[in-house]
Structures are given as structure tokens and as C-alpha cells.
Amino acid sequence: xxxxxxxxxxxxxxxxxxxxxxxxxxxxxxxxxxxxxxxxxxxxxxxxxxxxxxxxxxxxxxxxxxxxxxxxxxxxxxxxxxxxxxxxxxxxxxxxxxxxxxxxxxxxxxxxxxxxxxxxxxxxxxxxxxxxxxxxxxxxxxxxxxxxxxxxxxxxxxxxxxxxxxxxxxxxxxxxxxxxxxxxxxxxxxxxxxxxxxxxxxxxxxxxxxxxxxxxxxxxxxxxxxxxxxxxxxxxxxxxxxxxxxxxxxxxxxxxxxxxxxxxxxxxxxxxxxxxxxx
Numbered sequence: 001x002x003x004x005x006x007x008x009x010x011x012x013x014x015x016x017x018x019x020x021x022x023x024x025x026x027x028x029x030x031x032x033x034x035x036x037x038x039x040x041x042x043x044x045x046x047x048x049x050x051x052x053x054x055x056x057x058x059x060x061x062x063x064x065x066x067x068x069x070x071x072x073x074x075x076x077x078x079x080x081x082x083x084x085x086x087x088x089x090x091x092x093x094x095x096x097x098x099x100x101x102x103x104x105x106x107x108x109x110x111x112x113x114x115x116x117x118x119x120x121x122x123x124x125x126x127x128x129x130x131x132x133x134x135x136x137x138x139x140x141x142x143x144x145x146x147x148x149x150x151x152x153x154x155x156x157x158x159x160x161x162x163x164x165x166x167x168x169x170x171x172x173x174x175x176x177x178x179x180x181x182x183x184x185x186x187x188x189x190x191x192x193x194x195x196x197x198x199x200x201x202x203x204x205x206x207x208x209x210x211x212x213x214x215x216x217x218x219x220x221x222x223x224x225x226x227x228x229x230x231x232x233x234x235x236x237x238x239x240x241x242x243x244x245x246x247x248x249x250x251x252x253x254x255x256x257x258x259x260x261x262x263x264x265x266x267x268x269x270x271x272x273x274x275x276x277x278x279x
Contacts, residue, residue, distance in 0.1 A: 008058060015062030018050065022083035024091060025067060026186035027074040033181050037100045038080070041181055044094060049084035070192050074184040088186035092198040096182050101175035106163040114155040114169070114176045121146045121172060128171050135168035 003011065019025060030038060030053070042051045052059070059081050060068055084091045104114070116137055123132070123146040132139045138149045154168070155161050161169075169176065186193045220230050246256040247263075 011054075012058055012061045015052070015054070015058065016064070018052070018083060019062060019064075019067070022050070022085055024082075024084045024086060024088055024186055024188045025063070025071065026082040026084070026088065026091060026183045027071050028080045028082050028095060028181055028183050029074075029077055030080050030181070031078045033179060034100060034102075037098060037179065037181065041095055041098050044098060045082070045084070049082060049086060049091065049094075052081045052083065054081075067187060070187050071185060079184075082183065088183075088188050088191075088193045088198060089200075091186065092183050096180055096199075099178055099180040102177040102179055103175045104161045104166045104169050104177065106161060106166045108161045108166075108177070110155040110157055110159055110161060110176065112176070113153050113157050114161070114165075114174075116148055116152050116154055116172075116174075118148050118150050121148060123171055131164070131171060132168050135162075135164040137168055 028041075028051070038051075038053075045051055056075060056079075059075070060072070063071060063081075082091065082095070086094065104110075120142075121139075123129075125141050125144065125146055129139055129141070129146055132146070136154065137152065140147050140149050154165050182195060183198055184195050186198060217230060220227055221233060224234075226234055243256070243259070245251075246253060247259060250256070250260060
């Protein structure tokens with residue numbers, strides 16, 4: 001519906017109030033995102049977040065120069081403006097957790113190998129069997145059921161999906177594509193977060209901490225830097241080194257004497273065996 005000038009002015013004023021009442025403003029690209037998924041995202045954002053889909057010019061006027069300077073470069077395509085009181089990372093996680101599996105269309109490019117597994121299907125015998133065979137799927141009728149006899153890669157990663165294969169995947173209810181909305185940029189106060197920063201989650205941070213700690217631990221050992229985390233390693237090294245020196249120098253220390261005595265006894269036993277003398 002076309003808005004009159006007065007209506008546009010009122011709408012922009014309302015948007016300005018909404019934008020000012022939230023601490024985070026973010027841009028969410030919506031090209032290729034089905035309407036039903038957008039509606040699910042909208043529902044999941046409630047009650048502390050709000051998604052706005054409107055004409056770009058109206059949103060630009062509502063954002064004002066300061067926010068537009070930060071967000072404007074991400075507003076070149078179809079998008080939704082997301083306002084929230086959540087932290088940007090939490091907002092990204094909430095939005096990106098909404099995923100939808102989609103069927104294949106002819107001439108789409110496979111993002112991964114599309115593989116058919118062997119086993120029974122829910123497909124009824126009939127014309128569909130011919131359509132599955134036309135897609136290169138080895139099917140048989142066993143006890144009145146359509147059965148895929150062996151595993152096969154129907155489409156390799158990066159290859160085009162033919163019409164026959166797309167139809168077969170639809171018959172088998174196999175949906176090889178996944179769409180998940182994301183934020184391209186988020187602004188909280190004067191802090192701007194791009195999609196790379198926003199996509200860093202707890203698992204990534206934890207794995208990076210483990211990897212960096214292991215590298216730092218190895219480096220500290222090589223450099224001889226003692227910390228609370230590696231002190232026990234240096235103590236064990238020092239102890240073993242002292243024992244080795246003590247044994248070499250035959251130092252008359254209780255621990256060394258015991259080891260020397262045990263070593264002498266073992267050597268005596270070996271000599272006795274070689275000489276044929278019973279211990």
C-alpha cells in the first residue's frame with residue numbers, strides 16, 4: 001500500500017522512537033529467506049527485540065546520520081532492521097539458531113555431496129519408481145515396498161542438480177539445502193560488530209583458548225619460563241637431572257645410595273648367571 005507523505009513522516013517518527021528505545025540496532029539480510037522462516041524469527045525475538053521490514057529510504061531517515069554511517073554499507077540489498085535490548089552476540093545466536101531445510105531445484109549447485117543411502121523408503125510403488133531410476137537411483141520392489149539397493153552420490157559438491165535428480169529428491173523428501181538467517185552487522189552504542197565477529201560462539205572461544213594455552217605451555221617450557229602451570233614439569237625435570245648427576249658422580253646421599261645398591265645388586269645377579277653361580 002502506498003503511503004502518503006504525512007503517513008511517511010509519522011512512520012519515520014515512530015521508527016525513530018523505537019530505535020532510540022533499544023540499545024542494539026542490527027541489519028539482517030533477507031534475500032533467499034522464506035517468509036515462514038522470517039515469521040519464526042520475528043516470533044522468537046519477542047519480547048525484547050523487534051524486527052522491522054520497510055522501505056530503505058524510510059529506515060535510513062529513521063536511523064539518523066550517526067547510525068546510518070555505521071550500518072549504511074550493509075543496507076545495499078533487501079534487509080530487515082532488528083532492534084534489541086540483547087547483547088549483539090546473543091542476538092546473533094538467537095537469529096542464527098532458526099534454520100530451515102529446503103528442497104533442491106533444477107540447476108542449483110550442490111554445496112556438498114548429495115548422497116542416497118540404501119534402505120526402505122516411504123514411496124509407494126508405481127510411476128515414482130521410474131522417476132527414481134531416471135535420476136540414476138538403483139531401486140527395487142521388495143515385499144511391496146520401494147527399496148534403494150545401494151549407496152550412491154547423486155550429485156557431487158559444486159555440480160549442478162538436474163531436473164530428474166531434483167524431482168527424485170522431492171519424491172524421497174530429501175532436502176539438501178539449509179537456510180539460516182544471520183546479521184551482517186550490529187551496532188551497540190559506539191561499538192560496531194561485523195558478521196565475522198558476531199559468529200564467534202562459546203565453542204570457538206573455548207577451542208581457541210585450549211589451542212593457545214597448549215602453544216603457550218610448550219613455548220614456556222622451551223624458553224625455561226616458570227609459571228604456576230608448568231612449575232611441576234620443571235620440578236620433575238630438575239629431580240630427574242639431579243638423580244642422573246648423583247648416580248654418575250656416586251654421591252653418598254640416601255636416595256642415590258639406594259639406587260646404586262639396587263643397580264649393583266642387579267649387575268651382580270647378571271654376572272652370577274653368566275658364571276653359572278646360584279644367587
